[in-house]
Amino acid sequence: MGAFVHLSLLVCACLALPRAMAQRPAFSEQVLEGVVRGAQNQSYIQAPFHVPAGTHRVTITFAYTAREQHTALDLGLLDPTGLRCWSGGNKSMLTVGLSDATPSCLPGAIPPGTWNVLIGVPNIRKGVESHYTLHVFLSKTGEVAQQPAVLREPLRAGPGWYRGDLHMHTAHSDGECPSQTGTMVPCPLFFTVDAAARRGLDFIAITDHNATSQYDAMRELQPYFDKVLLIPGREITTFDGHVNFLGTTDFVDFRLGTSAVPDLNTLLGNADALGALTSINHPDAPSGEICMGCGWTPRHPVDMRLLTAVEAVNGGSEKYGLSGIPFWDKQLNDGCRLTGVGGSDNHRAMQPLDEIGSIGSPTTVVQAAELSTPAILDGIRKGHVFIDLAGTHDRMMDVTASAHNAQAHAGDALKAERGVSVHFTLRVTAAEGGTVRWIEDGKEMPSAGDAAVNSADQQFAMQWSSDGNRHWIRAEVTDGKGKLWLVDNPVYINWEIANRCGPQ
Numbered sequence: 001m002g003a004f005v006h007l008s009l010l011v012c013a014c015l016a017l018p019r020a021m022a023q024r025p026a027f028s029e030q031v032l033e034g035v036v037r038g039a040q041n042q043s044y045i046q047a048p049f050h051v052p053a054g055t056h057r058v059t060i061t062f063a064y065t066a067r068e069q070h071t072a073l074d075l076g077l078l079d080p081t082g083l084r085c086w087s088g089g090n091k092s093m094l095t096v097g098l099s100d101a102t103p104s105c106l107p108g109a110i111p112p113g114t115w116n117v118l119i120g121v122p123n124i125r126k127g128v129e130s131h132y133t134l135h136v137f138l139s140k141t142g143e144v145a146q147q148p149a150v151l152r153e154p155l156r157a158g159p160g161w162y163r164g165d166l167h168m169h170t171a172h173s174d175g176e177c178p179s180q181t182g183t184m185v186p187c188p189l190f191f192t193v194d195a196a197a198r199r200g201l202d203f204i205a206i207t208d209h210n211a212t213s214q215y216d217a218m219r220e221l222q223p224y225f226d227k228v229l230l231i232p233g234r235e236i237t238t239f240d241g242h243v244n245f246l247g248t249t250d251f252v253d254f255r256l257g258t259s260a261v262p263d264l265n266t267l268l269g270n271a272d273a274l275g276a277l278t279s280i281n282h283p284d285a286p287s288g289e290i291c292m293g294c295g296w297t298p299r300h301p302v303d304m305r306l307l308t309a310v311e312a313v314n315g316g317s318e319k320y321g322l323s324g325i326p327f328w329d330k331q332l333n334d335g336c337r338l339t340g341v342g343g344s345d346n347h348r349a350m351q352p353l354d355e356i357g358s359i360g361s362p363t364t365v366v367q368a369a370e371l372s373t374p375a376i377l378d379g380i381r382k383g384h385v386f387i388d389l390a391g392t393h394d395r396m397m398d399v400t401a402s403a404h405n406a407q408a409h410a411g412d413a414l415k416a417e418r419g420v421s422v423h424f425t426l427r428v429t430a431a432e433g434g435t436v437r438w439i440e441d442g443k444e445m446p447s448a449g450d451a452a453v454n455s456a457d458q459q460f461a462m463q464w465s466s467d468g469n470r471h472w473i474r475a476e477v478t479d480g481k482g483k484l485w486l487v488d489n490p491v492y493i494n495w496e497i498a499n500r501c502g503p504q
């Protein structure tokens, strides 16, 4: 108390992503400034601010002057009911959300009303003035892309191909590992992230079944694991199928069949409204008592436009020979432009990393503008993705299709009128001993011929003549005996991307 508090309200012009986020103002920012004087030594100061109803997250950053004169100010946060955070002097940023909070803070409901930043003054010398600046960000959504910059800073700047895994389970659902005495127990989330780090992955999405409790553990681990981006995810697990929701921490009601969620279209529409990227998992898995609701078996017709991706390769299905590729191909043939991704579906973080289904097996490789959650999800939305089934560190494939003066890469659309010849090139790296094949509308193109990969960095060419109709063409690399090593996303010829899942 007693400090001069100046409050100014800034309305942020938050970042714009291609999704229809512009209608939704994402967060507000306030700046609280004040002065602490020598007479306030060994006291507590409160800086109040108002939190409106409907706020999903409160984030504060804190800076102050006169440190060189041994001024020390501690940081805490009070909600209208009591102490929410106390960090002492070791943190300059605190965030409190519905599911997760900075260590030092408690996650949970965000009660509306007057909150206070709590500033402890363990030391300020007589005659010294310390000026502090607090930024208070109030988020109206749990979507990562819509958070203030301090919460979505990239782990690595700059464009690149980033390697990761989009599907795994921890103690927060049915992930398990041996305890100290060898009993199988719910496996602490740390071991999952540690396995991803040991594998050298750039990102993982932790997708426990329907839960949101894993985000708090991720909040604690991310500063330590500063080379592995932790993407908030969930495997929405219903009686009609399993769908990954990526990129938001907001709760989604998964209780399919209740009046709140009568069908999958309602569920997927709710996810879309929250900014989640949705991806069907293991669509060809069997449903029944062995795996309840695992296959994609909707009781009502699903509007496939509500989905962005499909798990073409699942670690478990690879093991049991149940590929998601036929399902994916059928969607593409129906005009549904779904990005093909991979996911280990790992449930045992401690399993050896050379086993099928270990974390990173398969690896999903995404071309993204930077290593951040919004950029990785944007790369998946654009289809700039290939799947490395063996989860290597270095295998690459990159398709370029050219017609007239236009170029397209995997995931892109290209216009080619009847009679136009499209020139495809494929660059394959670190896949010696493999064989290249081309798939057109779900069928291998015999005319393209098999081509042996016999050097570490090799280019392949393929000429294709357009009939003017809608087609999709993708490249694959096998081990030469048919076992898949690399699966690319298609180049879309004559597709109206805006009209996905529609007639030509």
Ligand SMILES: [Zn+2]
Binding pocket: 235, 242, 281, 282, 294
């Ligand atoms: Zn599943």
Ligand SMILES: [Zn+2]
Binding pocket: 167, 168, 169, 235, 345
């Ligand atoms: Zn799963």
